[in-house]
Amino acid sequence: MSRHLLLTAWAFAPARTSGVYRAIGIANAFASAGWDVTVLTAPEKVFADEGIVDQSLSDLVADGVRILPVPFSSGVYSSDVAEWSWARARHPELWAGARSLRFPETGFGDWRRALSEAAAAVHRNRRVDLSLGTASPSVDFIPGWQLKRRHGVPYVMDYRDAWTIDVFSGRPNPRASPRALKWERTFLRDADQVWFVNEPIRDWHREKYPAFADRMKVVPNGFDIVGGVTPAVPFRPIETDRPLTFGYVGTINSGQFPTEALLAGWLRARERSRDIAEARIVLRGHLGRTGVADAALAAFLERAADHGIAYDGPVAKSDVAAAFSEFDGLVLALASGPGVTSGKVFEFAGTGLPVVSVHDPESAASTVMAGSPVWSPARSMSPDDVADAFIAGAAMIRAQTPRSRADAIRWGAGWERMRQLQQPVRELTARQTDEVER
Incomplete structure (x- = not known):
């Protein structure tokens, strides 16, 4: 038995x-x-x-x-x-x-x-x-x-x-x-x-x-394999003049999602880099536990929309892989704290896409991403350091090849x-x- x-x-x-x-x-x-x-x-x-x-x-x-x-x-x-x-x-x-x-x-x-x-x-x-x-x-x-x-x-x-x-x-x-x-x-x-x-x-x-x-x-x-599909995103060439799209997939919790640090660093990067000035961030996921934004989160989304950061609704688990495929790179935006890992870091790792980290360097998520060949972490949550991470991430996206994407996917597969x-x-x-x- x-x-x-x-x-x-x-x-x-x-x-x-x-x-x-x-x-x-x-x-x-x-x-x-x-x-x-x-x-x-x-x-x-x-x-x-x-x-x-x-x-x-x-x-x-x-x-x-x-x-x-x-x-x-x-x-x-x-x-x-x-x-x-x-x-x-x-x-x-x-x-x-x-x-x-x-x-x-x-x-x-x-x-x-x-x-x-x-x-x-x-x-x-x-x-x-x-x-x-x-x-x-x-x-x-x-x-x-x-x-x-x-x-x-x-x-x-x-x-x-x-x-x-x-x-x-x-x-x-x-x-x-x-x-x-x-x-x-x-x-x-x-x-x-x-x-x-x-x-x-x-x-x-x-x-x-x-x-x-x-x-x-x-x-x-x-990360989970859903219907036989992993989060891995096949390589596609990026035309030199095409604006980049960074993406985030995950719950956006008021008070935990680093709204102010993300926006301040993004604005500083747009001032310093033409590539980022023309780029955008697309946020996908539920707003808090119930899916309804509180006043603070709603205000952030309204301000962010004026600076190339758009909220595009939640994603069913079965559609996560498809959502990742719409992005050129990812933004790992997390609450800070040494005990914070978050489940999304593993999905991000599994995509093979370049990842920009906007969280405390001491976060346990850093331990997960440390071996990634396509990781661009912020040295701190200051606007300049977050901007540096975005600018480096954009360069990494532009430089990625079919071989380096395959290497990143192979590394990330260990986190299934x-x-x-x-x-x-x-x-x-x-x-x-x-x-x-x-």
């Missing part, structure tokens, strides 16, 4: 939100290795009500992966006031506080009971051989922890984010309560493995919890998601086989 993985991911296909691609990738990697996979996730309606659904994501899930919706309600993800109880409508703060007593995570803590019951039912119907929770939210770790405590089932924490540490600074998260710290230590103490998406986040947790350092490892994100997951899944499969034989 095949081994059975229980994967807990609050958001799973077709939800369009942070962490979904990694969760889908984990499910597919285990399925490819011969595991039966059951996924505990929030019902699709939770995300549909907020307008954060992309039906094309369901096509990415491997055949045979069983998706089990677990009832979920939250003050964060429940905008229909007609569905609220009297207590919630009259005393929302007290209502939310009472719900979080089950688990110290605002907006998600009350899910603990439903997750526990669902995991127990799955295990009764078909023994779970390995449990894996991918967070945030950290309540996703509950099923694995409980199955380990009650039935000895090994479990993995996929800590793609952080709970008690601020990933932008590496300092303690001021919003993390003493109960959250206690729960985190308990989870880490009992876990068989703990995965992190980059070295800075892993190293911060190793320093904080040295007793559990031996079970912590880095399992990076990667299944390649990143193959070895960790293989190790867990071998470990499970050894335990069965013993």
